[in-house]
Amino acid sequence: SPAMNMLRGEITTDGGSPSFRGSGGISVPLATALSIGSGEPVVLGIRPEHLRLSDDQGIPVTVAVVEPTGSELQLIGRTAGGEEIVANFRERHSFAPGETIRLTAEPGLIHLFHGETGKRFKTRSEQ
Template identity: 45%
Template sequence: LFDEPLSNLDAKLRVQMRSEIKELHQRLKTTTIYVTHDQVEAMTMADKIVVMRDGIIEQMGTPLDLYDRPLNTFVAGFIGSPSMNFINGAAADGGFKTTDGIQLPAVNVPANAAVYGIRPEHLHLDPNGIEIEVVVLEPTGSETQVIGRLGTQSINGIFRERITAQPGSKIKVAPDLSVVHLFDKDGKRVN
């Protein structure tokens, strides 16, 4: 049983120790329970993840099962860094319309869809896409994180391209439609 074993280490040592613990687990081939609030640790070290809230299991599965098919907004927001974008709105005109009236592309939108979920890394630059206003630009070298505004709602994107936009300027983005997540008003997955 490991209970938050890396929480007091600096970032570089955490990565090194994560690898050592994973290698040890693979070599010993023994059941290990690893408790963490760090979802990167959970994703990189687990064979199976149990996401709990208030002592109740929200979802259990492999890391990629939880990442690709979260059952609710809690799991969707917990798995992934930065977390999934949640855009409020409703099913309309064969797609999804935000509370600001912005039409978002989606396929097979159920009538009870109230939240549009898209991971930041599943947005791409597209001259024919949806216009967002850049609020903050965070270049990290290998990628650029854009914190923006879609109408009155916040939206984050992670792009491999170099982006030179300034705060206040507009960029156009499009979601990968194969990985759009739709949730009802209670946060339960509906697609």
């Protein structure tokens, strides 16, 4: 199975709710119970099986490779910032290389790590 996707960026609280902001204009809303300050450098981790196709929100990804793997479909793409991202889908899609799609994940399935130490941030309920 593919490794967790790791995207570098920082925390922002524009509009009151925390979100992850990465290179290339990536913005991902986060769970509100996180104890991380605005401007904090982080690495956002999302498992390939936790990514979902989205119509108008989420991470823009340019499709590079589409690989049917039996009951699943594996997609490899690049974000606008040039970072590789892998997604696994149980349903079939007709993605084409060069096409731009949007991927999203449930905020509770996103992992955040400190940008310098690599230590995982815990939600307030885990502390």
